[in-house]
Structures are given as structure tokens and as C-alpha cells.
Amino acid sequence: MIVKKVQPRILPGFMELMPADQIEFNRLRDIIRGTFELFGFAPMDTPIIEKSEILLAKAGGETEKQIYRFKKGDNDLALRFDLTVPLARFVAQNYNSLAFPFKRYQIGKVFRGERAQKGRFREFYQCDIDVIGDGELSLLNDAEIPAVIYTVFKNLNLGEFIIKINNRKILNGYFAALGIADKSTDILRILDKFPKINRDTILEELLSFTDNKTAGKILEFIDIKGDNEAMLAILKNLAVNEIFNNGVQELEQVVQNVKKFKVPDENIAIDLTIARGFDYYTGTIYETFLKNYPEIGSICSGGRFDNLAEYYTDKKLPGVGASIGLTRLFYQLKKAGLIKGERKSLSKILIVPLMEDLTVPLQVAAQLRENSIAVEIYFGTDIKLKKKFSYADKMKIPYVAVIGEEEIDKGMITLKEMATGKQELIQIEELANKFK
Amino acid sequence: MIVKKVQPRILPGFMELMPADQIEFNRLRDIIRGTFELFGFAPMDTPIIEKSEILLAKAGGETEKQIYRFKKGDNDLALRFDLTVPLARFVAQNYNSLAFPFKRYQIGKVFRGERAQKGRFREFYQCDIDVIGDGELSLLNDAEIPAVIYTVFKNLNLGEFIIKINNRKILNGYFAALGIADKSTDILRILDKFPKINRDTILEELLSFTDNKTAGKILEFIDIKGDNEAMLAILKNLAVNEIFNNGVQELEQVVQNVKKFKVPDENIAIDLTIARGFDYYTGTIYETFLKNYPEIGSICSGGRFDNLAEYYTDKKLPGVGASIGLTRLFYQLKKAGLIKGERKSLSKILIVPLMEDLTVPLQVAAQLRENSIAVEIYFGTDIKLKKKFSYADKMKIPYVAVIGEEEIDKGMITLKEMATGKQELIQIEELANKFK
Numbered sequence: 001m002i003v004k005k006v007q008p009r010i011l012p013g014f015m016e017l018m019p020a021d022q023i024e025f026n027r028l029r030d031i032i033r034g035t036f037e038l039f040g041f042a043p044m045d046t047p048i049i050e051k052s053e054i055l056l057a058k059a060g061g062e063t064e065k066q067i068y069r070f071k072k073g074d075n076d077l078a079l080r081f082d083l084t085v086p087l088a089r090f091v092a093q094n095y096n097s098l099a100f101p102f103k104r105y106q107i108g109k110v111f112r113g114e115r116a117q118k119g120r121f122r123e124f125y126q127c128d129i130d131v132i133g134d135g136e137l138s139l140l141n142d143a144e145i146p147a148v149i150y151t152v153f154k155n156l157n158l159g160e161f162i163i164k165i166n167n168r169k170i171l172n173g174y175f176a177a178l179g180i181a182d183k184s185t186d187i188l189r190i191l192d193k194f195p196k197i198n199r200d201t202i203l204e205e206l207l208s209f210t211d212n213k214t215a216g217k218i219l220e221f222i223d224i225k226g227d228n229e230a231m232l233a234i235l236k237n238l239a240v241n242e243i244f245n246n247g248v249q250e251l252e253q254v255v256q257n258v259k260k261f262k263v264p265d266e267n268i269a270i271d272l273t274i275a276r277g278f279d280y281y282t283g284t285i286y287e288t289f290l291k292n293y294p295e296i297g298s299i300c301s302g303g304r305f306d307n308l309a310e311y312y313t314d315k316k317l318p319g320v321g322a323s324i325g326l327t328r329l330f331y332q333l334k335k336a337g338l339i340k341g342e343r344k345s346l347s348k349i350l351i352v353p354l355m356e357d358l359t360v361p362l363q364v365a366a367q368l369r370e371n372s373i374a375v376e377i378y379f380g381t382d383i384k385l386k387k388k389f390s391y392a393d394k395m396k397i398p399y400v401a402v403i404g405e406e407e408i409d410k411g412m413i414t415l416k417e418m419a420t421g422k423q424e425l426i427q428i429e430e431l432a433n434k435f436k
Numbered sequence: 437m438i439v440k441k442v443q444p445r446i447l448p449g450f451m452e453l454m455p456a457d458q459i460e461f462n463r464l465r466d467i468i469r470g471t472f473e474l475f476g477f478a479p480m481d482t483p484i485i486e487k488s489e490i491l492l493a494k495a496g497g498e499t500e501k502q503i504y505r506f507k508k509g510d511n512d513l514a515l516r517f518d519l520t521v522p523l524a525r526f527v528a529q530n531y532n533s534l535a536f537p538f539k540r541y542q543i544g545k546v547f548r549g550e551r552a553q554k555g556r557f558r559e560f561y562q563c564d565i566d567v568i569g570d571g572e573l574s575l576l577n578d579a580e581i582p583a584v585i586y587t588v589f590k591n592l593n594l595g596e597f598i599i600k601i602n603n604r605k606i607l608n609g610y611f612a613a614l615g616i617a618d619k620s621t622d623i624l625r626i627l628d629k630f631p632k633i634n635r636d637t638i639l640e641e642l643l644s645f646t647d648n649k650t651a652g653k654i655l656e657f658i659d660i661k662g663d664n665e666a667m668l669a670i671l672k673n674l675a676v677n678e679i680f681n682n683g684v685q686e687l688e689q690v691v692q693n694v695k696k697f698k699v700p701d702e703n704i705a706i707d708l709t710i711a712r713g714f715d716y717y718t719g720t721i722y723e724t725f726l727k728n729y730p731e732i733g734s735i736c737s738g739g740r741f742d743n744l745a746e747y748y749t750d751k752k753l754p755g756v757g758a759s760i761g762l763t764r765l766f767y768q769l770k771k772a773g774l775i776k777g778e779r780k781s782l783s784k785i786l787i788v789p790l791m792e793d794l795t796v797p798l799q800v801a802a803q804l805r806e807n808s809i810a811v812e813i814y815f816g817t818d819i820k821l822k823k824k825f826s827y828a829d830k831m832k833i834p835y836v837a838v839i840g841e842e843e844i845d846k847g848m849i850t851l852k853e854m855a856t857g858k859q860e861l862i863q864i865e866e867l868a869n870k871f872k
Binding site for chain 2 (some may be wrong): 011049094
């Protein structure tokens with residue numbers, strides 16, 4: 001049968017990794033998941049397809065342009081574009097059967113039909129944690145989120161990083177004092193472009209909303225620098241207005257508590273340029289940066305919101321959370337050479353039988369697997385030994401166990417360490433112990 | 437701000453679990469993944485959205501009706517409906533950089549817009565393993581797949597199960613001898629309905645393709661029962677024609693090797709009613725059943741195919757694999773009461789501080805987490821102790837650690853085991869050791 005061929009390829013803006021990179025990707029994802037679980041966050045997994053009316057309850061903006069929306073039968077469907085909207089829907093829907101504070105994590109793919117460009121993806125993993133309160137939520141949660149972020153990035157071992165923290169009330173209070181409270185959202189969106197966009201461009205953009213003097217005041221304000229204590233002292237001294245002071249008080253409490261969560265001082269810094277683009281944040285806001293790779297931009301962001309699910313319920317559900325865009329992060333880490341992706345196999349040992357009767361080799365494999373050691377067998381006695389070793393080499397399988405008639409008679413196997421080339425004869429029973 | 441509410445709900449045919457069930461679901465998924473990795477399968481994660489021309493390269497049938505297909509800009513897109521077609525595309529696309537035999541697993545959601553009915557899902561997890569050869573692939577792989585399936589279901593601990601095995605060549609050879617080779621696919625689809633559909637209905641359906649005598653011969657053939665040795669003896673004795681004999685020979689080899697893979701005899705049985713609906717299978721085929729829950733139907737199926745990627749490449753890529761439909765399986769296990777889903781939290785300990793200053797409680801939490809013990813802290817000193825215990829109870833967190841001023845002075849905490857109500861004073865330094 002002759003079949004017409006379709007050229008095998010994927011769509012632009014979609015990430016598909018080769019096994020070696022996928023192994024690394026999964027390693028990072030497992031560390032993130034494990035850390036979330038250590039902090040008592042429960043897993044959640046919402047559908048990828050939801051009703052359009054749910055996902056677009058808050059209409060307008062980029063979302064509507066980017067969302068993948070389609071009909072199937074009479075249903076108006078869409079693919080989730082983040083994990084926050086599904087969380088809001090979930091909590092509203094299951095309000096009566098949840099225990100609050102509700103702590104959940106979700107790691108899953110989300111979809112945005114953005115303009116294709118390097119390093120931007122249309123399908124990407126988000127790793128989210130959120131704590132949702134019923135009516136109210138202790139500010140201690142705002143301090144626990146940076147503790148989780150800190151532990152995640154410490155465990156990921158990607159080098160020095162810093163969690164930058166701010167509070168929306170400080171910014172909003174300051175803007176109110178300048179008489180531009182009504183332009184808050186626009187100004188925040190501009191500030192959010194820091195540090196990707198330079199000061200001059202920021203100034204230019206500010207001038208389309210405010211006069212020269214006000215823009216100057218804004219830049220002067222976000223230029224305030226210093227360690228956390230100094231920053232808090234300056235902010236307290238400014239005492240702009242009630243909402244501002246309220247924000248400063250919250251920020252002080254959060255920063256003090258973050259310390260008690262054992263986050264070292266050098267990993268958390270008050271930074272007034274941190275604004276976050278989304279308008280649902282109402283208090284604490286975070287961004288995280290790798291110190292040696294500022295060009296990567298924020299690798300984990302989040303904040304406090306007063307009312308998670310207002311489009312689905314009358315209940316007031318305040319929350320605080322953070323999100324890691326893992327696909328983009330992985331892409332950037334790979335580009336920066338921070339991730340190599342060399343192991344093409346998870347196998348610790350390649351078993352190479354030299355005889356037809358596989359009874360003993362398969363017994364050895366079963367025994368190793370019972371001891372949680374990942375093992376692969378190279379089938380085919382007609383294939384040259386050299387080819388089998390080169391397979392192990394190519395796949396970066398660290399050990400090859402050669403099993404021949406002669407060895408079996410003595411209850412032994414030959415174990416070769418691929419990195420050193422070192423060979424040893426080893427008792428079959430001893431093999432599992434060696435790798436445990 | 438008054439916001440118009442949208443009723444929070446998901447679409448019919450989509451599974452969304454509460455945290456307690458999600459914890460169980462993830463536990464099963466982790467066991468499956470871990471077992472796949474022990475056998476040397478490497479992870480893969482293809483995009484959920486692909487070009488429609490890729491997914492529909494093999495056109496026709498149910499697929500075209502069920503697929504979620506839509507346009508975004510000029511792109512004709514679709515959601516993957518299985519993990520096999522993306523694997524075929526992947527191997528064809530990356531042929532030059534892969535080492536063969538290529539062993540991969542993929543666990544991910546697939547989408548089929550089927551008619552909604554109980555226990556059928558439009559979005560569901562598949563857990564697939566496949567081994568792909570370049571030009572040829574040793575029959576030993578056909579024996580390794582049941583070994584993986586056996587280990588998965590042994591580890592899942594869902595009670596007794598049996599892997600039923602057959603070979604398409606035997607069926608096709610038999611049909612050819614009956615002069616109905618051209619109706620093979622239709623007949624296989626009918627037989628595939630066993631054991632869900634009873635004998636009379638099968639006969640009736642067969643009669644729309646064959647005469648009474650032939651239908652009788654088919655039923656007589658698939659009725660042959662016996663242990664594996666007896667079955668092989670009968671089949672060898674029948675010696676219908678070359679393709680039949682070839683199938684019997686393969687089946688014998690596979691069954692013998694499955695034994696060497698340490699799969700107990702009671703877990704593998706030759707069964708001539710096993711047919712599989714898909715026409716791409718060419719040799720060995722498998723289905724797996726829970727012995728005490730036959731009504732659940734097959735929980736893991738697969739088989740050998742001669743040519744994986746014929747729609748994308750001229751290379752001949754034979755393979756063998758198996759797939760678990762985890763969403764449906766979970767639904768059925770839950771319905772059968774085999775899965776309870778009681779733990780609403782992964783936390784081992786709930787820490788309850790009795791004082792304002794959280795320095796010590798947070799230190800205790802950090803210390804426990806460093807020892808990989810999942811811990812949650814109940815914030816809020818104004819909340820009654822009783823409410824905190826009832827939270828632990830509701831969430832099924834097994835231990836509560838109460839930390840008060842008095843205890844701290846002695847470097848102690850009070851640990852309560854929720855199941856027994858037993859309380860003990862314990863040294864803070866000893867706490868982590870107790871749970872390691």
C-alpha cells in the first residue's frame with residue numbers, strides 16, 4: 001500500500017523536547033511539585049477545555065484575542081489560558097465541600113495564541129500555588145508564599161536568585177496622593193515593564209497618562225533603593241496617606257515574617273518597581289529573578305488578591321499565590337547553558353546478554369527493578385557487542401552489565417562503568433546492593 | 437463593583453476531582469510512571485494542539501467525527517485524540533537523532549468529543565509505552581510489554597488481574613482459511629466487543645458479514661479454551677495455513693519469554709477472543725482485566741504494529757506497546773469501591789502555634805521540610821484550638837503538633853496522633869527523626 005505522506009512537524013510556538021531534555025524538564029517539574037507538597041498544598045487538575053463563558057467571564061483585553069475558542073456541536077468551548085480562572089471557578093463551584101484556608105497547587109499546560117516570537121510559547125506549563133480564605137485570610141500566608149518560592153529555587157539549584165516584593169497599596173496610595181488614582185491600572189502596566197524596558201521609554205509611556213511633573217514624581221519614588229530595613233524606614237517616614245501607610249505596614253509584617261520562615265535576607269528585597277500587570281492584585285506582590293541572568297526576567301510572580309471568584313459567586317474569597325512559567329523558564333535556562341540535558345535514558349544499567357537463553361539476564365533485570373533500579377535490556381544476540389556499548393554511550397546509561405554463559409556458571413556478571421571504562425566481575429546477588 | 441455572575445460548572449464528560457481523589461489519582465499515575473521508568477522507557481511530552489493534517493493523516497472513521505478541530509488565524513488545528521499518532525509523527529520527524537530501539541512513555545490528556553455517557557470521558561489521561569525499532573524489532577519486546585503491564589498492576593495493588601494475549605496472524609490466518617480475509621477488519625471489530633456483548637449478539641453481527649456456517653466456525657474457534665500449554669498444542673495441531681502457523685509460533689515464543697520475565701502463569705493467558713478494534717495491529721495483541729471486576733472491561737491494551745509512521749515517512753518503523761486509560765480506570769475503581777480517596781491533604785503534620793511570635797513554629801516547620809516531611813501550619817491565634825483540630829480531622833492530617841510558650845521553654849512540643857487521640861510531649865529535635 002502506498003500512502004501519501006504528510007510532512008511531520010509541529011506548530012510554531014509549541015515546545016516539544018527530545019528525551020534528554022524531557023528528563024531534565026521532568027526533574028525540574030518534580031522538584032517544584034515536591035516542594036509545593038512539602039508546604040501542604042494539595043494537588044488539583046482542572047479540565048483543559050472549559051465553557052467559554054467561564055473563561056471569559058471577565059471579558060476584554062488580550063485574553064479574548066489570544067484564547068483558543070471553538071464550537072463542538074452546540075457548545076462554545078475554549079482552552080484555559082491560565083490556572084487562576086479555573087481555580088476561581090472550582091472554589092466557587094465546590095465552596096460547600098472545601099475546608100478553608102484552601103491550599104492547592106496545579107501544574108499543567110495553558111494556551112495562548114500569541115504572536116509567535118522566540119521564547120514565547122502558545123502552549124506552556126504553569127506551576128501555581130494559591131491559598132484561598134473564606135471571607136478573610138491571614139497575612140502570614142503572604143509570607144509563606146515567598147518561603148515556598150525560596151525553597152523551590154534553592155532546590156532547583158539554578159544559582160543565586162532574589163524574590164522582589166512590594167505592595168499594591170503603597171503604589172496605589174502614592175498614585176492617589178498624586179491625583180492619578182484613576183490611572184492606576186495604566187501606570188502599573190507601564191511600571192511592570194521594568195526592568196525589560198529602559199527608564200526613558202518608561203518616562204515616555206508615563207507621559208501619555210500624566211504630566212511631566214507627576215511622571216517625574218513616580219520615577220523618583222520607584223527609584224528609592226536600600227536594604228529592607230532602610231526601605232521600610234523611608235516608606236514609614238513618607239507616610240503619604242492611609243492606604244499607603246496600610247501597605248507599608250503590611251509589607252513590614254510580611255518581610256519580618258518571611259525572615260522567620262528562614263528565607264535568608266539576601267533572597268528577599270523590597271523593590272518599588274515591582275508592579276505586576278494584572279489588575280486583580282490588591283496587596284503584596286512578588287517577582288523572582290536569577291541574579292546572574294537578569295535578562296531572563298521574572299521567573300516566578302504572584303501576589304495577594306482580595307476577591308478571587310467574584311465572577312462566579314457572592315462569597316468573598318481572598319487569596320495569595322504565585323506562579324512559575326516552567327516552559328519559558330526551561331527554554332531560557334537551556335539557552336543560558338544552565339541546563340544541559342545529556343542523559344537520554346533514565347536507565348542506570350544496560351543489561352547485555354551474550355546468549356540465546358535469557359532466563360538469567362531477565363532474572364537479574366527483575367531483581368534490580370524490585371530494588372527500584374531502572375534497567376534496560378539490549379535484545380538481540382546477533383548484534384555486535386561494540387554496537388551495544390555504543391548504544392549505552394549514546395544514551396548516557398552509566399553502567400553496562402554483560403552476562404555470558406561463562407559468567408553465569410560462576411554466578412557472576414561483568415559490570416562496566418562507562419565514564420571510566422573500569423570493569424569488574426561482580427556476584428549477581430551483590431549487584432542490587434551496589435546500586436541501592 | 438457589582439459583577440454579573442456566571443454559574444460555575446464544567447462541561448459534561450470532563451473529569452475534575454476533589455483534592456482527596458486527586459491525591460489518589462496522582463498516586464496511581466506516579467506508580468505507573470515509576471514502573472515505566474524502571475523498565476528504561478524515557479519520558480516524552482508532545483503538544484496537545486497539532487496541525488489537523490498531522491492528526492488526520494489517516495482519515496476517516498470515528499476519529500474525524502470525534503476530534504476537536506478549529507481554526508486560529510490561518511491554522512487548521514486539532515487536539516490530539518491519542519498518543520500514538522503524535523508518537524508516529526515524532527519518530528518520523530526526529531528519526532535521524534533518535535537511537536533505536538526507541539523506548540518512550542507518555543502520560544497525558546487526550547480529547548475525543550464522543551457522545552456523553554456515564555464512564556466515558558471527552559478529556560482523559562492515557563499512559564502509553566511503546567518500543568519502536570528501525571526496520572525491525574525483536575519479538576522479545578512483545579514479551580517485555582506484558583512484563584511492564586504485570587509490574588504496573590502488581591504495584592497498583594488493585595487485586596488479581598490477568599493479561600490476555602493473542603496474535604492477529606492467528607485470527608487473520610483463520611479468517612483467510614474460511615475465505616473471508618477481505619472481511620477481517622469488520623470481524624475483528626465485532627470480536628473486540630467480547631466480553632461486553634454477549635454471544636448471541638456477536639453471532640447476529642457476524643451474520644451481516646458471513647454465512648451461518650462461517651459464523652459458526654468463527655465462534656467455535658474463539659471458544660477454544662485451556663491453559664497456555666494446552667492452547668498452544670491445539671493451535672499447533674490445527675496448522676491452518678502459513679500465516680496462522682507463523683502467528684502460533686510468535687505467540688509461543690512470546691508466552692515462553694513472558695515467563696522468563698517473571699510474570700506468573702496465573703497472570704497471562706492466551707485467549708482467542710482478544711481481537712482489538714484498531715486495524716494497525718499486525719501481531720501480538722493484549723488486553724488486561726481485573727479478575728474480580730470483569731464489568732470494568734479491559735484496563736490496559738496494546739499490541740504489535742508493523743509500520744508506525746507510514747503517513748509521515750518511508751522508513752519502516754515496527755513497534756509494540758500498550759496503553760492504560762487512566763481517567764476511565766480511576767472512575768471505575770472509584771465506583772467499585774477499590775479506591776477511597778480519604779486524605780484531603782498530603783501533610784503529615786499540622787503545626788498549631790499557640791502564640792503570636794511564630795519564630796519557633798516556623799523553625800520547626802522548616803526543619804521538618806528539610807527532612808522531606810510535608811507540613812502545614814494553621815495560622816491565626818484568634819481561632820479556637822478545637823477548630824484547628826477539627827480542620828486536621830477533616831483533612832485527615834495524621835498528626836497535630838501544638839506549640840505553646842510553655843512547651844517552647846522546655847524545647848518541647850505536644851504531638852497528637854489523630855487516629856488514636858494519643859498525645860505525647862516530644863523534644864523538638866526528635867520530631868523529624870520520628871517521621872523519617
